[in-house]
Ligand code: SF4
């Protein structure tokens with residue numbers, strides 16, 4: 001029987017880490033992810049995990065310690081947000097290229113500046129080309145579930161890549177919700193042991209990690225890394241299917257909500273999808289054919305599946321809680337539209353909204369503006385503005 | 395080094411065969427990376443002046459002073475010598491000349 005509990009998103013992630021019982025956790029506190037290592041350090045102090053907890057002096061060191069631990073042959077985890085993630089930047093790429101399946105709880109927060117501790121996605125979106133798998137979570141349950149699946153995905157022999165599990169800072173990280181936990185023994189059996197093919201502490205077969213890699217070989221390593229990310233999609237689906245059997249909670253590459261006969265669709269990540277579902281329900285009750293797509297997997301980007309799902313709508317609004325400052329649209333928008341163009345899906349009208357920056361509240365009324373615009377575009381076929389801002393004082 | 399080992403570090407290895415994550419799974423292959431062509435200056439060993447004091451050997455940053463099993467200096471490994479000139483500077487008997495490459 002699953003365990004019925006109530007806890008914050010941060011505690012849910014920390015409890016997942018406790019059940020995974022990794023060899024090493026190295027982390028440095030930063031709002032709003034601080035509670036994750038804080039809870040975890042109490043598990044260490046109470047002796048309920050076997051983990052070596054490394055209280056480092058910076059996030060750069062946190063991820064470096066994880067790289068060392070994982071390269072040595074252990075399972076390493078960390079947690080961070082915003083500028084902490086930015087300080088890890090150099091090591092993010094090294095972890096990915098060294099094919100070290102570290103798992104990170106990334107509690108999304110605005111990347112300074114201006115200095116702000118609240119939620120948007122400018123931290124993890126900036127890391128989108130670092131070679132990490134990125135899973136996004138709407139609520140505490142999803143944050144917990146994604147954490148439990150992350151090791152299995154990253155450590156798969158066809159993948160061997162680090163995984164970042166994202167959830168919205170404060171909105172879900174600090175909100176207490178009901179959720180279902182798995183029993184410790186079930187988690188242990190599901191996650192299993194980490195048995196890398198090659199590792200530093202293997203005295204039978206000594207290796208060097210991170211050697212100089214020049215013109216003759218670097219490109220081949222990058223190509224191999226790209227293949228790992230391509231392979232990850234299938235592995236994510238397999239692991240998610242196995243997880244669904246265990247828990248009854250099924251996850252795909254993205255969630256479709258009321259999209260079957262919808263004319264218009266909103267695409268939105270993380271917690272705002274919850275608010276959007278409420279608005280969709282209201283509109284459906286009024287007979288308006290609106291739907292929602294919530295990407296769960298942003299890296300690898302599910303080009304084929306997402307474009308196929310989006311091809312049937314008349315109008316689509318892609319919501320970005322991060323600006324690319326490219327004068328052309330946010331990261332989710334530019335990736336979705338270029339994917340659609342590449343696949344020859346050009347019939348739907350697609351617009352972009354930058355929303356909720358710096359933790360600006362996103363209310364149902366804000367999302368109604370978006371759905372109303374989409375319904376107008378669907379009926380007139382006219383788009384007056386592609387790149388828009390939602391909820392900013394004009 | 396076996397043929398398989400040689401393959402993984404060769405310049406013809408494909409992305410499908412190359413080691414995962416750039417790890418180096420075999421020891422003792424740094425000599426395969428020839429760095430001699432980085433050199434613009436060149437040490438010339440003058441055997442007749444050499445007193446076999448071996449002071450040049452420990453200072454070479456590239457292990458390019460060749461010493462045989464009897465412990466005698468026998469010359470310079472030009473596949474790896476980068477022409478830094480430290481050996482020439484250190485030699486107390488002026489037994490190493492230091493000249494421009496190609497001259
Ligand atoms: S330092 Fe000079 S004399 Fe001594 S071994 Fe080297 S070349 Fe010969």
Ligand code: SF4
Pocket residue numbers: 436437453454455456457458459470474475476477478479480481482
């Ligand atoms: S010039 Fe420098 S690299 Fe070459 S043999 Fe002398 S010490 Fe070694």
